[in-house]
Amino acid sequence: MDSSQAVQALSALAHDTRLALFRMLVERGPDGLAAGVIAERLGMPPSSLTFHVQHLHRAGLITQRRLGRQLIYAADFTAMNGLVGYLTENCCGQDSAICAPACRPEAAGVAARPGQRSA
Template identity: 75%
Template sequence: MDSPHAVLALGALAHETRLAIYRMLVESGPDGLSAGIIAERLRIPPSSLTFHVQHLHRAGLLTQRRLSRQLIYAADFSNMNALVGFLTENCCGRGVGACLPATPAAPPSERKAAS
């Protein structure tokens, strides 16, 4: 993934409703969900849902297929992985262990007990 595509994808996710839609579709797996189910679960009108899923689709984050009279949306996992790869491709450039999460400090009560 290149920088312009990453910016487009991140911009599409930078909205509370679109992020909720995307997370729901990632959770649902490759089979996806119908537009009606998404709208019902998130309690958004169909016209608003259409606006948001089209934004995610244009950014390459969703696939769309027709099943009879229903539109089925699913997360595009290859593009999701490409975006994560783009964001993390240089994460270990600062040395071994730079990508590991920081160890949280022990709560004060545990620090006193260890002394």
């Protein structure tokens, strides 16, 4: 990820609604959520949702796919990890092992024990 992509991603996330939407999609994992479900959970009309998802989509942070008549949105974990990697690139004197967080959605089905984070 380069600096212009990072700025675009951070700009898209710099809004309460979009940040809440993105976090909801990250929590949901690679399956994503239907637009109607997102709008209902965020308590907003579909036209407002469209405005916000387009910002995140243009920034490359979410994907969109059609399933029948529904639009399904999901977090793009590669882009998210790229942004976190860009932000932490020179962390801790470039010892990336110390502060290299990564989200592995394929491991989402493995529940952590209380008090522990899942891998």
